[in-house]
Amino acid sequence: MIIGEQKPLDEIIAMVEKEGGGRILVAGCRSCVAVCLAGGEEEVEQLASSLREHSDDRSLGWELRTVTLQRQCERSFDEAISELVDWSDALVSLGCGVGAQVLSEVYPRRVILPAIDTSSMGAPEGGGKWKERCSGCGDCTIHLSGGICPIARCSKMLQNGPCGGSQEGKCETSPERDCAWQLIYDHLRAKDRLDLLEASLPPKDWSRSRDGGPRTVVRGRGSGR
Amino acid sequence: MRSDSALERLLADGEFVVTSEIGPPKSADGEDVRRKARLMKGHADAFNVTDNQTAIVRMSSLAASLFCIQEGVEPIMQMTCRDRNRLAMQSEMLGAGALGVKNLLCITGDHQKFGNQPQSRNVFDLDSTQQLMVFKRMRDEGEMWCGDSIKVPPRMFLGAAANPFADPLELGVVRLAKKAVAGADFIQTQAIFDLQRFDEWMGMVRSRGIDKDVHILAGIIPLRSAKAARFMASKVPGMSVPDEVLARMSRASDEKAEGLRICLETIEELRGRPGIDGIHLMPVNWESALPEITERAGLLPRPQARR
Ligand code: SF4
Ligand code: SF4
Numbered sequence: 001m002i003i004g005e006q007k008p009l010d011e012i013i014a015m016v017e018k019e020g021g022g023r024i025l026v027a028g029c030r031s032c033v034a035v036c037l038a039g040g041e042e043e044v045e046q047l048a049s050s051l052r053e054h055s056d057d058r059s060l061g062w063e064l065r066t067v068t069l070q071r072q073c074e075r076s077f078d079e080a081i082s083e084l085v086d087w088s089d090a091l092v093s094l095g096c097g098v099g100a101q102v103l104s105e106v107y108p109r110r111v112i113l114p115a116i117d118t119s120s121m122g123a124p125e126g127g128g129k130w131k132e133r134c135s136g137c138g139d140c141t142i143h144l145s146g147g148i149c150p151i152a153r154c155s156k157m158l159q160n161g162p163c164g165g166s167q168e169g170k171c172e173t174s175p176e177r178d179c180a181w182q183l184i185y186d187h188l189r190a191k192d193r194l195d196l197l198e199a200s201l202p203p204k205d206w207s208r209s210r211d212g213g214p215r216t217v218v219r220g221r222g223s224g225r
Numbered sequence: 226m227r228s229d230s231a232l233e234r235l236l237a238d239g240e241f242v243v244t245s246e247i248g249p250p251k252s253a254d255g256e257d258v259r260r261k262a263r264l265m266k267g268h269a270d271a272f273n274v275t276d277n278q279t280a281i282v283r284m285s286s287l288a289a290s291l292f293c294i295q296e297g298v299e300p301i302m303q304m305t306c307r308d309r310n311r312l313a314m315q316s317e318m319l320g321a322g323a324l325g326v327k328n329l330l331c332i333t334g335d336h337q338k339f340g341n342q343p344q345s346r347n348v349f350d351l352d353s354t355q356q357l358m359v360f361k362r363m364r365d366e367g368e369m370w371c372g373d374s375i376k377v378p379p380r381m382f383l384g385a386a387a388n389p390f391a392d393p394l395e396l397g398v399v400r401l402a403k404k405a406v407a408g409a410d411f412i413q414t415q416a417i418f419d420l421q422r423f424d425e426w427m428g429m430v431r432s433r434g435i436d437k438d439v440h441i442l443a444g445i446i447p448l449r450s451a452k453a454a455r456f457m458a459s460k461v462p463g464m465s466v467p468d469e470v471l472a473r474m475s476r477a478s479d480e481k482a483e484g485l486r487i488c489l490e491t492i493e494e495l496r497g498r499p500g501i502d503g504i505h506l507m508p509v510n511w512e513s514a515l516p517e518i519t520e521r522a523g524l525l526p527r528p529q530a531r532r
Contacts, residue, residue: 155336156307156347160354161400163333164388164415165462172462173336185393197396200403203311203355203370 001032002096003130004118006043012092013054015113016062022089023063024051026115027081027103029072029095036130039094039116041068047094047115072099078106085110120152138208138215144196146187153180159201227364227410230327230382231299231530232271236411236440240528241496242503244301244413244442245269245515248278249289258289261512262296268519269506270527271328273413276303280340287317290326301384302326305334310350311359315369318360322379330384330413331356335462353385354400354407361408385409387441389426390419390465398429405438412439413505416446416457418487419465420494427500436500443495443504447518448484449511451475485518492522 006012016024026048034040048064055062067084069077072095085091091110093100097118104112120132135152142149151157155173162181165172169182188194206212226233235242245265250257265272272293276286283289290300302321304314321329331353337345351359359370360383367378385404391397401412417423423443430436448454451474458466470487477483495501508514519525 156333156352157349158333158352160352160403161396162391162393163463164386164391164397165335166391166393167463168392173338179392181396182393185396194395194399197399198402200354200358200407202358203351206350 001035001121001123002098002118003036003120003122003132004033004038004096004116005036006038006047006094007115007117009047009050012047012113012115013051015115016051016090016092019090019111019113021055021060021062023065023087024048024090024092025084025088026051026064026066026092026094027072028066028068029070029099030068031071031073033094033096033099033116034068035124037128039096044068044094047092051092069095069099072096073102075102075106078103082107136209137204137206138212139205141201144199144201146184146191146193146196148180148184148187150180150184153178153183159204161197228327228380228382230271232301232328233382233410234530235270235528236502238528238531240270240503241524242271242440242442243269243506243519243524243527244271244273244503245506245508246273246275247289247293247298247300248275249284249286251281251283253284255284255288255292258284258292259296262293262298264512265515266296266298267527268515268525270503270530271299271301273301273303273330273505273507276305276332276334277308277340278303279335280307280337280342280345282340282342287321287324287326290321291324294325299328300326301328301330303330303332304356305332306349306351306353306356307334307337307347310348311370314351314356315359315363318363318379318381319375322381327380328382328384329360330386331360331409332386339462354403357383357385357404357407357409364408382410383408384411384413386415387412388415388463389417389423390415391463394422394426395429398426398433398435401430402433402435405435409439411442411502413442414444415463416444416507417491417495418446418470419467420491421467422465424498427498431500440502441500443498443501444507445488445491445495445504446507446509447488447511447514448474448480449514450480450484451477453510454484485514485521488518489522492518492524 026044028039028044044066048066052064092113092115094115100114121134122130122132125131137151166179171177171179247261274286274290286302290302293300333353367375387401454474457464
């Protein structure tokens with residue numbers, strides 16, 4: 001799923017003020033960002049009431065309405081809210097960066113204010129944590145590393161083993177961050193497959209990642225190969 | 226010989242070599258590098274010229290290497306994977322070869338978070354093993370990584386780093402074996418204070434026969450003060466400074482003298498270990514210690530490399 005988190009309220013308020021306030025529609029999404037508690041129905045209502053409070057305290061006269069779409073990244077869902085969008089002066093998206101862009105495409109005359117900072121593709125860890133798992137490199141090789149991706153999970157994207165900064169299971173960049181190569185090692189050792197780590201991986205073909213330019217997947221044609 | 230490197234020649238002749246380090250300045254002052262080179266000349270066989278060490282911007286390692294050459298000192302140019310993609314790496318390998326650099330050390334590089342510009346992007350197009358593969362192909366096959374031929378290939382003695390104190394220990398040894406196959410001719414280790422752990426690592430290295438394929442230079446840092454020792458123990462990634470060493474430093478009435486004593490004892494210990502072909506002395510912020518260490522360790526005069 002896509003992981004994101006809401007921007008700080010004052011940043012959202014600043015964006016809305018810059019757009020002139022007025023009638024404000026807050027549009028969330030029931031998919032990924034709802035799961036990571038950033039842009040689901042509840043967060044949409046909370047944000048709307050915070051904006052209302054801000055307006056009331058200062059007599060700005062903002063009007064607020066809300067909607068939470070099934071999937072903000074699909075045009076058909078976005079098209080279904082045209083009446084609300086027509087009503088609004090400002091449109092705050094609580095979808096991920098993809099959802100906000102599609103909304104913007106469907107309503108080209110509107111400025112879409114992104115209220116979520118989208119960070120990564122990841123998974124819930126429990127305890128209110130979501131961790132990055134995949135960087136979308138376009139050429140998956142996790143079968144060689146115990147099902148753990150070193151591109152997304154090692155701070156240096158190292159493909160042939162840990163750097164010299166890995167200590168006691170943690171990454172040199174933070175005691176809060178697991179070293180991906182320690183995870184890979186532990187996993188393969190438990191499986192008795194450390195032999196997999198003896199093979200050297202040659203320089204990666206990054207042309208299939210974002211480095212090759214924005215990617216388009218066409219059904220039946222394979223991933224840009 | 227794979228290069229015209231004096232370091233390579235000395236190692237081939239079975240000399241116990243000494244390498245050290247020259248850090249380029251945070252300025253455009255070439256005289257700074259020349260001064261350090263003059264000060265340290267004759268006290269080591271070759272000098273690592275660091276590459277934006279700890280992700281702090283400094284004069285480029287290529288430029289500083291050239292100043293060393295002009296002072297008659299042999300540089301080991303460092304190149305991190307953090308700051309360059311494979312295009313930049315290959316072009317710099319060509320430029321370095323053309324300018325007379327004869328040793329190149331391939332390293333991952335500290336994460337930019339440790340430096341003074343943590344907002345920067347990192348590259349990591351290649352990791353250091355892959356960097357070695359590319360440079361070996363350029364040197365030995367006379368080909369760019371993509372297969373285009375190189376009319377005048379760079380002749381370069383290739384080095385890499387290893388950290389006996391990083392985890393997981395066993396995987397670090399696997400990675401070292403990969404580096405040896407990929408093209409490393411010599412290895413410099415992280416600074417050694419923890420001899421027990423070093424011996425454990427070295428045992429694994431020897432049992433895989435890696436020491437037969439690459440020359441291993443043991444890393445040494447002289448401790449200048451108890452404070453510096455504590456800093457290294459707690460703040461520098463991948464370092465291991467045992468409590469016993471920390472205690473010796475904080476008990477000492479003359480911290481510098483004690484630091485030198487520890488340093489000399491470590492060198493003496495390591496010289497006797499099979500598979501160790503030299504030392505890499507890193508007098509961090511204490512360049513003036515190098516002459517005294519090499520003198521007292523009986524490592525002077527440095528031998529002349531046969532031509
Ligand atoms: S190898 Fe590439 S595609 Fe596979 S998980 Fe990692 S980043 Fe994603
Ligand atoms: S410590 Fe581990 S996760 Fe962090 S950069 Fe090094 S190898 Fe990657």
